Amino acid sequence: MEKTVNQKAWFLVLPVFLIVAFSAVLPLMTVVNYSVQDTFGNNQFFWNGVGWFKELLDPHTDLGERFLASIGRNLLFSAIILAIEVPLGIVVALSMPRHGWQVAACLVILALPLLIPFNVVGTIWQIFGRPDIGLLGYVLNRIGFNYNYVSNDLDAWFTVIVMDVWHWTSLVALLCYAGLKSIPDAYYQAAQIDGASRWAVFKAIQLPKMNRVLLIAVLLRFMDSFMIYTEPFVVTGGGPGNSTTFVSIELVKIALGQFDLGKAAALSLVYNIIILIVCWVFYTVMTNAGAERPTQKEGVA
Amino acid sequence: MNTIPGRRIIMTVFLIFLLLPIYWLVNMSFKTNNEIVTSMHLWPYQPTIENYKRIFTDESWYSGYLNSLKYVIINTIISISVALPAAYAFSRYRFLGDKHLFFWLLSNRMAPAAVFALPFFNLYSAINLFDTPWAVALAHCIFNVPLAVWILEGFVSSVPREIDETAFLDGYSFPRFFVKILIPLIASGIGVAAFFCFMFSWVELLLARTLTSVAAKPISATMTRTVSAAGVDWGLLAAAGVLTIIPGALVIWFVRNYIARGFALGRV
Numbered sequence: 164m165e166k167t168v169n170q171k172a173w174f175l176v177l178p179v180f181l182i183v184a185f186s187a188v189l190p191l192m193t194v195v196n197y198s199v200q201d202t203f204g205n206n207q208f209f210w211n212g213v214g215w216f217k218e219l220l221d222p223h224t225d226l227g228e229r230f231l232a233s234i235g236r237n238l239l240f241s242a243i244i245l246a247i248e249v250p251l252g253i254v255v256a257l258s259m260p261r262h263g264w265q266v267a268a269c270l271v272i273l274a275l276p277l278l279i280p281f282n283v284v285g286t287i288w289q290i291f292g293r294p295d296i297g298l299l300g301y302v303l304n305r306i307g308f309n310y311n312y313v314s315n316d317l318d319a320w321f322t323v324i325v326m327d328v329w330h331w332t333s334l335v336a337l338l339c340y341a342g343l344k345s346i347p348d349a350y351y352q353a354a355q356i357d358g359a360s361r362w363a364v365f366k367a368i369q370l371p372k373m374n375r376v377l378l379i380a381v382l383l384r385f386m387d388s389f390m391i392y393t394e395p396f397v398v399t400g401g402g403p404g405n406s407t408t409f410v411s412i413e414l415v416k417i418a419l420g421q422f423d424l425g426k427a428a429a430l431s432l433v434y435n436i437i438i439l440i441v442c443w444v445f446y447t448v449m450t451n452a453g454a455e456r457p458t459q460k461e462g463v464a
Numbered sequence: 465m466n467t468i469p470g471r472r473i474i475m476t477v478f479l480i481f482l483l484l485p486i487y488w489l490v491n492m493s494f495k496t497n498n499e500i501v502t503s504m505h506l507w508p509y510q511p512t513i514e515n516y517k518r519i520f521t522d523e524s525w526y527s528g529y530l531n532s533l534k535y536v537i538i539n540t541i542i543s544i545s546v547a548l549p550a551a552y553a554f555s556r557y558r559f560l561g562d563k564h565l566f567f568w569l570l571s572n573r574m575a576p577a578a579v580f581a582l583p584f585f586n587l588y589s590a591i592n593l594f595d596t597p598w599a600v601a602l603a604h605c606i607f608n609v610p611l612a613v614w615i616l617e618g619f620v621s622s623v624p625r626e627i628d629e630t631a632f633l634d635g636y637s638f639p640r641f642f643v644k645i646l647i648p649l650i651a652s653g654i655g656v657a658a659f660f661c662f663m664f665s666w667v668e669l670l671l672a673r674t675l676t677s678v679a680a681k682p683i684s685a686t687m688t689r690t691v692s693a694a695g696v697d698w699g700l701l702a703a704a705g706v707l708t709i710i711p712g713a714l715v716i717w718f719v720r721n722y723i724a725r726g727f728a729l730g731r732v
Contacts, residue, residue, distance in 0.1 A: 166558045175553035178546040186606040187572050190583030258471035278712025280667045282684045283705045291485045298488050390576035393669045411578035418582045431579040442571045
């Protein structure tokens with residue numbers, strides 16, 4: 164698995180580098196540019212230094228309060244959905260049928276929610292949860308819950324979380340399933356001879372084998388839930404009040420709704436830096452996990 | 465031994481949980497608005513295909529689907545063709561800044577679309593691509609190209625290096641080796657990567673809506689038209705939703721055997 168040093172490989176990477184730089188670096192320069200200026204319309208800009216950043220990180224100002232509150236809500240949301248989706252995904256992966264056409268059928272149905280456009284996911288749950296025309300809302304109200312996601316904060320949160328579990332648990336399940344599939348049968352036979360319990364098999368064989376894919380799953384789920392926009396926007400519009408306004412929704416409100424470019428740009432940069440830091444932590448952990456067990460990796464590839 | 469007790473029940477319950485909201489949408493798409501609002505039926509009592517008829521006969525509706533498909537296909541082709549050589553390079557060679565470059569790519573996959581909405585709007589307006597499928601296709605590259613590189617790198621790495629060396633000894637030039645030997649070997653990986661590019665470009669809405677206004681309006685933006693002063697046209701909205709699910713379902717069917725490995729990004 165030793166890689167040879169070859170600087171000419173840059174030529175192979177160049178197209179990717181150019182195309183991503185075009186759509187990542189250029190816009191980012193604009194954002195940096197806006198973030199240190201103020202405008203009174205008419206394309207007249209004034210230098211504002213770090214003013215926007217100060218305001219953004221100060222909870223006593225209006226902007227700071229909104230920003231920090233939306234970050235708090237977003238972190239809570241990410242924590243809840245990770246706590247539900249990861250264990251549930253593992254359980255579903257372990258419950259996959261072993262042979263025959265059922266495997267293909269289950270895989271296709273599992274993957275189905277992942278391929279529905281985000282706004283249609285929102286629409287589906289918007290309809291499904293309505294007390295008047297949606298099955299979920301209707302049944303909940305019939306059995307005595309006063310459920311209405313438009314007016315009640317908790318109900319709105321419940322809907323958004325169930326929607327995310329519905330939408331993305333399959334991703335975790337499919338990743339874990341891929342990890343489980345790579346375990347050779349010999350491992351299970353050995354465990355059987357040793358008389359290992361079901362729990363011991365899970366802890367000693369299945370969980371370590373799923374480590375890498377679980378890491379990818381947690382990374383993807385955390386990132387995507389941290390920048391979630393469309394689904395809650397369609398269902399609740401960030402309401403009732405501000406109770407489901409996550410960071411992206413807040414950002415779009417400021418940028419495209421109020422056209423407050425300076426504030427929006429400052430928010431974007433801070434938001435991006437948070438994402439970058441989390442991403443770097445995960446990347447380091449992931450490459451280290453790969454480096455520790457190089458022989459095993461080769462065996463299953 | 466490698467499954468858990470009660471797995472059939474768990475699986476069945478979970479699949480029902482997944483299918484029920486979709487069923488409700490399909491169910492509604494075959495109802496008239498009157499039936500939707502006035503009654504609560506588990507299946508349409510007066511089934512109608514009026515909603516679908518309207519979508520297929522009204523150009524402003526079906527052009528939305530065509531526009532969406534256009535940028536999705538352009539994006540998939542661009543992403544795969546630039547990602548293939550890069551994936552090979554990352555998998556086989558070490559070069560100056562390779563790890564940093566890989567991390568930078570990965571971080572772009574994670575960058576929130578909301579951050580880029582406004583700058584993209586400025587950028588593509590400036591180069592006169594605003595309201596064309598190209599603008600959306602290029603904008604979606606920011607998350608699809610890194611993803612394609614990531615997936616393909618995993619698949620290329622599972623091809624033994626000896627194959628490269630033998631081919632070069634046999635006198636294959638690099639481009640010829642690439643097209644004749646490597647691409648057929650990782651064909652399933654390319655399929656999976658294409659599937660993912662298709663998927664993420666198809667489901668994305670924020671950038672697609674920001675970068676188009678009239679001529680290249682995607683279906684997801686057209687759907688907002690069902691809300692009018694007279695209320696929401698639920699049946700039409702549901703039918704449009706059902707039609708957006710179909711391309712995805714078709715694509716899944718083709719890659720069903722590779723799906724699990726693909727979701728692990730070729731890295732299991």
